Amino acid sequence: MELRLTKCHGSGNDFALIDARDLQLDDASWGRIARTLCDRAGPVGSDGILLLTEGKDSADFGMRIINADGSEPETCLNGLRCAARAGFEALGIDAARVRLKTSDAQVAREASLAPGVYTVRETVAPVRTDPAAVGLRVAAPVIDAVIPGLPSDRAFTALAMPNPHLIAFVDRVDVDALVALGAWCEAGPDLLVDRANVSFVEVRGQDLFVQTFERGVGLTNACGTAMAASAHAAGLTGRLPFGQWLTVFNPGGRVRACAEGPAGGDAVTIAGNATFEWDGAIDIDPATGSAGALKIVRQREDEVAAWAAARA
Numbered sequence: 001m002e003l004r005l006t007k008c009h010g011s012g013n014d015f016a017l018i019d020a021r022d023l024q025l026d027d028a029s030w031g032r033i034a035r036t037l038c039d040r041a042g043p044v045g046s047d048g049i050l051l052l053t054e055g056k057d058s059a060d061f062g063m064r065i066i067n068a069d070g071s072e073p074e075t076c077l078n079g080l081r082c083a084a085r086a087g088f089e090a091l092g093i094d095a096a097r098v099r100l101k102t103s104d105a106q107v108a109r110e111a112s113l114a115p116g117v118y119t120v121r122e123t124v125a126p127v128r129t130d131p132a133a134v135g136l137r138v139a140a141p142v143i144d145a146v147i148p149g150l151p152s153d154r155a156f157t158a159l160a161m162p163n164p165h166l167i168a169f170v171d172r173v174d175v176d177a178l179v180a181l182g183a184w185c186e187a188g189p190d191l192l193v194d195r196a197n198v199s200f201v202e203v204r205g206q207d208l209f210v211q212t213f214e215r216g217v218g219l220t221n222a223c224g225t226a227m228a229a230s231a232h233a234a235g236l237t238g239r240l241p242f243g244q245w246l247t248v249f250n251p252g253g254r255v256r257a258c259a260e261g262p263a264g265g266d267a268v269t270i271a272g273n274a275t276f277e278w279d280g281a282i283d284i285d286p287a288t289g290s291a292g293a294l295k296i297v298r299q300r301e302d303e304v305a306a307w308a309a310a311r312a
């Protein structure tokens, strides 16, 4: 079959975005397609694939995210901004409720972060800390504490966004240690019900810098749910006040974030880019995942340049 796709990114966390509203494929096929399209040695290369799906009940449209390893997580906030943009353009709207795998989220087009940068605001709620929600086999919520059984002496905060996140505040991000711990979580230890995303976070004045090893992907330029989790964890642990907008920097760029805390329903809002790089088409066999050559039908150089200028 020929799949049309848009290569896009949020803060350098990149995706192949597919309008799947008229496509009837089973989960195993999407898993194979994700592994092929995400393969950095293949024709596209990305951290995940995003599927724009039909809305249901009060949702205007839906989004599914499939990780590079073919697993399907609960959500993805960098991807949600890109899928939201596709949904807005398909339906001629600029705000929506979006159905995710196990939750829903509110999205709206926002004033540009920088000239020429398409920007979307997204709100998720509530962030949860109960171990059952995080998928952590411990007795009580973990807030800025060492986790017995985790091979790290750092203090972590464990959060469900609703995908699982382990957040450690550090003086300086040690990428090797992050990768080692992320890889340990990827092996599916008994401590974790369904693995976890792991982030190291530096507090920089009133802002944050976050680097993440993503479940099902590896080290990425940015992870939106991790940035939202970090903003919430900074409030929970008293490092920064709740209810204040901050900039969350990451290796791929930055977003603006505001964690509301308990008084605001434990919501977190992020505003960030949804950059479309090119549109293309590829022949792919859903039964095997084997793909033909990629045809690029539209390059979006202006957007790519606008994001590069915004990052500089």
Ligand SMILES: N[C@@H](CCC[C@H](N)C(=O)O)C(=O)O
Pocket (backbone or CB within 6 Å): 013, 065, 067, 073, 074, 075, 076, 077, 078, 079, 163, 164, 197, 214, 215, 216, 217, 222, 223, 224, 225, 226
């Ligand atoms: N990049 C994402 C998160 C994608 C899902 C994650 N890998 C998981 O398995 O939970 C984001 O921007 O939130």
